Amino acid sequence: MSSSVTIRDYKLYKATAALKKPIADATHTLHEISFLVLRLQLENGIVGESYLLSFQYSPAAIRGAFKDLLPHIKGYAAHETGKVIKKIDDLSEYFGNQGINRWAQAAINIAMWDAWGKYLGQPVNKVLGTHRDKCSIYGSGGWISYSVDDLIEEVSGYVERGFRAVKIKVGSPNWRTDLERLRLVRDAVGREVNIMMDANQGMTLPAAIQLANAARELDIFWFEEPLHHQNFDGYQSLKQQTGISLAMGEREYDTLPLVSLLQRRAIDIWQPDLLRIGSVEAWRESAALANSYHVPVLPHYxxxxxxxxxxxxxxxxxxxxxxxIDPLIDQPMLVKDGFAYPHEGPGWGFNFIDELLTEIVL
Structure with missing residues (x-):
């Protein structure tokens, strides 16, 4: 069996989503919504696929990471994900195992899981073991660059589609501007819809405390990344002074920050980013660590x-x-009445449409 499921070849592509105008949060302005799509071909012809969100950032660097790492995975079987993680960790150690090489490692890992699920004829969630058949989903966006009309149109659209929670960006130069936008969103969506706010690390501790306290009347479900992600004492202070639920994790490449936050009782929701944390295995390890402290997992993007x-x-x-990515893939995910359902096809259950991909020569 091993010879038939070994990795024979690979190709890298770029796909781009439509963006009418730039969008901005408290710390970034995005001019492009783009993705790198990796395809691994096995000896038996099965193709495992993965993608990562790239925006306009460091295109040469991330392509270079793929160029450096991909030749070393040929000959590994699709199920040998742990061996490939160890191989890539060894190759990346000199310049650092965190950062850009971790993204390439994750894309390889995700594509291997896709190929293995396709070989088994099963969705990944059934291969891993199933705790539930659907999960809650919230509508994200609410960019600081939006006009008030744009903001209300987006959150109202989510509610009309059956979403029961929405998240908007905060971190304006004056926190009172954020508060007013939050009030308008609450008026638009009503009291039955959860509202979350995300500062993308763009606030000072005093401003975050002011906003959290002032927004208490609006029943904010959680406050995401108000401070620099390594300001553990700041998060502890924010929690102690406001009592607001705090959500973090998308910036992390390992679980050490999670441990620091858990020990300070300064995190209520863990938000691992699958591409940054590096693999399905690392994602699940972090979820297990959070679970040991009774902290739920609600991942990033x-x-x-x-x-x-x-x-x-x-x-x-x-x-x-x-x-x-919905217009770019063959099987958009089923989202209904505030819940999302796993794809039913083998592997991850979806693939990017060939005609929308541009091959990248490595």
Whole structure:
């Protein structure tokens, strides 16, 4: 069996989603919504696929990481994900195992899981073991660059589609501007819809405390990344002074920050990013660590991967939704009445449409 499921070849592609105008949060302005799509071909012809969100950032660097790492995975079997993680860790150690090489490692790992699921004829969540058949999903966006009309149109659209929670960006130069936008969103969606706020590390501790206290009347479900992600004492202070639920994790490449936050009782929701943390295995390890402290998991961005993963762990709370890849893939995820359902096809259950991909020569 091993020879038929070994990795024979690979190709890398780029895909781009439509973006009418730049969008901005408290710390970034995005001019492009783009993705790198990796395909691994096995000896038996099965193709495992993965993608990562790249925006306009460091295109030469991430392509270079793939160029450096991909030749070393040929000959490994699709199920030998742990061996490949060890191989890539060894190759990356000199310049650092965190950062850009970790993204390439994760893309390879995700594509291997896709290929292995396709070989078994089973979805990834069934291969891993299923705790639930669906999970909650919230509508994300609410960019600081939006006009008030744009903001209300987006959150109202999510509610009309059956979403029961929405998240908007905060971290304006004056926190009172954020508060007013939050009030308008609450008026638009009503009291039955959860509202979350995300500062993308763009606030000072005093401003975050002011906003959290002032927004208490609006029943904010959680406050995401108000401070620099390594300001553990700041998060502890924010929690102690406001009592607001705090959500973090998308910036982390390992679980050491999670441990620091857990020990300070300064995190309420763990949000691992599958591509940054490096693999399905590392994602699940972090979820297990969070579960040992009774902290739920609600990961960052990658809903088409995260729904199966959340359904495979006991402390999965839900997932984040952007629609960016939906027009680019053959099987958009089923989202209904505030819930998302894992793809039913083998592997991850979806593939990018060939005609929308541009091959990248490595």
């Amino acid at each position: 990658y809903k088409d991967y995260d729904v199966p993963l959340v359904c495979s762990v006991p402390n999965g709370l839900g997932v984040e939704s952007f629609d960016w």
